[in-house]
Amino acid sequence: MSAIDFKEALALSKESLDIIILHSQKGGPGKTTLSCNIAHELAKRGNKTILIDLDIAQPTIQHIFHIPDNKVNATINDVLLGKKQVSEDVVIETDNPNLYLIVAKENVEYGEGLLSLLEGIQQFSFFALHEMTKFLLRLGFRYIVYDCAPGYRMESVNAAAIADARIFVMRPSTFSFAGAKQMLSSIYKKLAISSLNFFVFNQLPPELKDESQKLLESWKNEIIEMYKPDKIDFLDFLPLSSAIMELGIKGEYIFPEDEPLYKKLTQLVDVVTTNISKMKEKK
Ligand SMILES: Nc1ncnc2c1ncn2[C@@H]1O[C@H](COP(=O)(O)OP(=O)(O)OP(=O)(O)O)[C@@H](O)[C@H]1O
Ligand SMILES: [Mg+2]
Numbered sequence: 001m002s003a004i005d006f007k008e009a010l011a012l013s014k015e016s017l018d019i020i021i022l023h024s025q026k027g028g029p030g031k032t033t034l035s036c037n038i039a040h041e042l043a044k045r046g047n048k049t050i051l052i053d054l055d056i057a058q059p060t061i062q063h064i065f066h067i068p069d070n071k072v073n074a075t076i077n078d079v080l081l082g083k084k085q086v087s088e089d090v091v092i093e094t095d096n097p098n099l100y101l102i103v104a105k106e107n108v109e110y111g112e113g114l115l116s117l118l119e120g121i122q123q124f125s126f127f128a129l130h131e132m133t134k135f136l137l138r139l140g141f142r143y144i145v146y147d148c149a150p151g152y153r154m155e156s157v158n159a160a161a162i163a164d165a166r167i168f169v170m171r172p173s174t175f176s177f178a179g180a181k182q183m184l185s186s187i188y189k190k191l192a193i194s195s196l197n198f199f200v201f202n203q204l205p206p207e208l209k210d211e212s213q214k215l216l217e218s219w220k221n222e223i224i225e226m227y228k229p230d231k232i233d234f235l236d237f238l239p240l241s242s243a244i245m246e247l248g249i250k251g252e253y254i255f256p257e258d259e260p261l262y263k264k265l266t267q268l269v270d271v272v273t274t275n276i277s278k279m280k281e282k283k
Pocket of ligand 2: 031032033055060147148
């Protein structure tokens with residue numbers, strides 16, 4: 001694989017860099033799965049895309065893309081802590097020439113204990129995310145996709161604050177729904193309204209009973225109503241796929257093209273990217 005030519009990338013820098021984040025209130029609804037697949041799809045469409053692991057306590061992206069430790073010169077932790085200036089050291093290539101990664105490391109390499117590491121990151125992360133965005137723009141990236149940690153962690157909320165589009169992921173369960181309403185009303189509605197807000201239900205069991213489907217429809221409408229006068233758009237009900245679960249046993253997480261989830265993912269990517277472009281045209 002040829003090395004990334006940063007000088008050339010700088011010369012070709014684009015003006016438009018769109019930031020998409022995936023977030024949730026509770027853990028496990030599928031943020032990482034969806035962010036990897038969204039970033040992969042954006043890259044497949046010819047967009048220079050960078051996927052960033054912002055789940056610094058429980059990172060996954062390095063594992064998902066099978067990146068050996070000796071390919072990781074610097075992590076997002078270094079950048080967010082201000083231990084390292086954002087530079088090409090942090091950007092990792094993948095097999096897809098349009099897809100790059102910034103990974104996180106959960107270990108306590110700073111010798112201060114994980115909690116103090118997180119505190120340091122929380123204080124510094126807003127500034128660091130801004131600096132990183134400017135750097136990635138100069139490198140010619142077209143999309144940044146942030147895979148966030150669940151809940152109210154500051155680096156996730158900071159990413160939500162700088163995003164062009166926020167995709168909020170939920171499971172079809174009452175606690176996921178209650179947590180989502182809480183987070184959307186307490187945080188999201190207070191962030192800049194010029195960003196787009198989306199939500200998606202993931203991991204729907206196959207062959208839902210009519211009454212369950214009706215309940216989910218009512219939750220969907222309740223979220224849209226609750227968000228008014230601001231706007232949040234419903235993206236889709238995504239099924240729990242046993243084929244995708246089975247691929248995970250083999251360490252594969254990118255949806256195959258013949259998998260029904262892939263079709264739905266492409267539609268989701270269409271909606272999000274078209275709406276970001278429309279929003280930016282208006283500005
Ligand atoms: N639609 C789906 N069909 C089948 N399996 C899925 C689907 N979505 C997610 N999964 C599986 O569910 C598990 C949790 O998904 P994932 O790690 O993407 O969630 P997450 O929101 O990133 O979790 P965390 O909050 O811990 O970061 C994974 O094993 C993933 O492979
Ligand atoms: Mg995750």
